[in-house]
Amino acid sequence: MDSPVDTKIAQINQRLKLAQLGLQIERRGQKLGLRGTLPPRLGSDRLKPYQQRLSLGFPATTAGLKQAEQEVKVIAGQLIENRFDWRNYVAGVGWGRLDQLGLTQQIRAFERHFKNEPKRASNPTSTQTTWEFAYAPYLRKLEAIAESNPSLSLVEAIYATVRTTEVNSRSRQVCCTAFTAFATFIQLALPEDLKNYWGSYGTTQTQVRDLPPDELILQTWAAIPNPSWQFVYGIMATYGLRNHEVFFSDYSALQSGSEPTIQVLSTTKTGLHEVWPFHPDWIDRFNLRSGTLPPIQTDLAKTTLQRVGQLVSVQFRRYNLPFSPYDLRHAWAVRTIHIGLPDTVAARMMGHSVGVHTRTYHQWMTRRDQQQAVDNALARRR
Template sequence: MKTKVPLELEKVNLRLKSAKTKVTIRESNGSLQLRATLPIKPGDKDKNGTGRKQYNLSLNIPANLDGLKTAEEEAYELGKLIARKTFEWNDKYLGNETIKKSFKTIGELLEKFEDEYFKTHQRTTKSEHTFFYYFSRTKRFTNPQELASSENLINSIEKIDKEWSRYNAARAIAAFCQAFNIEVDLSLYSKMPENNTRNIPTDVEIFAGFSRFENYQINRGNQVNENVRDSWQLWRWAYSMLAVFGLRPRELFINPDVEWWLSKENIDLTWKVHKDCKTGERQALPLYKQWILEFDLRNPKYLEMLATAISKKDNSNHAEITALTQRVSWWFRKIGLDFKPYDLRHAWAIRAHILGIPIKAAADNLGHSVQVHTQTYQRWFSLDMRKLAINQALSKKDEVELIREENAKLKMENERLKLEIDKLKMELVYKHS
């Protein structure tokens, strides 16, 4: 049978060619398909501008001798439609599943994305955060009016200029396609970009950034709505908290424990990260406690402003919280900082490394694994940061050598004093004798 089917298939295609039928039959994965050049399928792109494209039509015909008879009949029928120019895409040629997908827009599927995603994922705080990441980026980088075809989705990715944005969009769209069983090959965009730059601020630059908020307020003029005249103070407070604790921006806004932060019992000056955040609850410690005082971070005025800002938001809604975190980023740009909120988190990790804090302790404080800490954060060790780390290490070495030298000198001095004492003792014995 295995040898008869290919031989018979070749004969069928010769008959179709002799009859000038513009259709051929091919075998694929145990089924027979009709191959023909047809009008562009709904949801497909006309890249060549011809209005036509070659398609393989799978009609669920098995690749056996009986199937060949059926396929030949279907080929003649399709050939007649093509010759008469009466071919139309219908359920038969699209297939039930295909036609359902073809006529759904990206926007329509986005409305159902959450329900479909959580049919195959357990709903947890972390998975909700991951879903919103996929949802927001798919929505941002695609056109909701376009049909949810593989070509439209790939074209959306190819329009993105920045490598990391393209990579992140591809990850999100891959999850979107998986939820709706959309066949798409995104392997070209799945490799993490090798080159990326971050501007990790030094401690001096962090202090300079703190000052920029008030400088902006002084220089912006008086044409400002009275209700938001002092709002810059809240965003300066947020900026400083990110620098002091290395927090993720949303960890400031998801159910913050303001009472604990201002409590006299909080002797270690920790910020409590709520359990609904990405990696669950933890108490974050500052590296430099003096920054809390210098930045006035426990001023009740700023905490009241925080409470007012989050009272207008739904803390269970990732979109609402994202609006607040985007506001933080907006203020960074507004006052002219050349680094981003997450760069302060990287700066915390690097500073901890320079100070000699064990990796596990630093990773726990930032709320991620040791693997993430070593692979992701330490890669941003700039030349200046490396110089600083090396110089500090050498300084410590110099201090140790200095102490050793001092100890050696003291030992020699002790030996000299012992000799002096022994000599005095001998002289006293000599006098008394």
């Protein structure tokens, strides 16, 4: 025997059918949803509308049914006018329209959307790292500011959060990027483009670094007491890898002696790519064909790329090395410029764009580097 709620659902659905709205209300447990022909969801491979379910989030009560019937009529109108947008609706227990959710639920919905976007879903490890360090910190700060200042609208809270970051800094740029994406997702109109808050930060403001010369790199390797960390150091110096990439690379070709290359795996920040050594003779100098990695946690279900990279920096400080791990990577990049390797090739091996490569590394050419480049060019003419 049908419950009173089910009887009322049948009555409402009869009215919706007579109105030819093409949608029906259904009860799933203690919550109400609808079923009908809807456009493909964001990221779907489907091209045409098809039968789908949508959670309305209303309770299966008399009051909830009244709200559900009204919402179905709103959605039917959006479908007729071709204005229906899946971003207004979120699949989650007790959730309904996105614009009716609280800030915390909106952020949770945005996180789900961010991680499931097709362009990111293929590399979940990199996506998780990006979320944790480039989006989540600023969204948590937004929640805290909104909670402590209830008189502020969400738009005002966003601008207030942006202003807590340092002017002309990388953190402000990342903050603005995160909030622009969040506002776009929840369809929140920002009266002023957050790019106007970026300031003058950019690679052109990056300070020229005094990178270690090859002689110092060789001397420093010899001062590391642990063979496994010598291997990490030697790989970074010879192949220009990021800190974490050392632990997520395939060394089989190198260690079998078939090829001097290594392959950075797809689980890293920039995905699968192959790298050649510069200088090749450092392979033997640093015993890279027989080296082994230190036993650290690399299960990405239990750690992150960022944490793995931080362990490398900790070891450099522990051994009192005279420069940072990334200086080895940057020295490798400048070395390829001296050698005359095309920027397109070097950028591919470093896992970034040609634009980033030229803007970043060509400006780090010190007078010493320029003199070396001139000497090399003249030597080739002899």
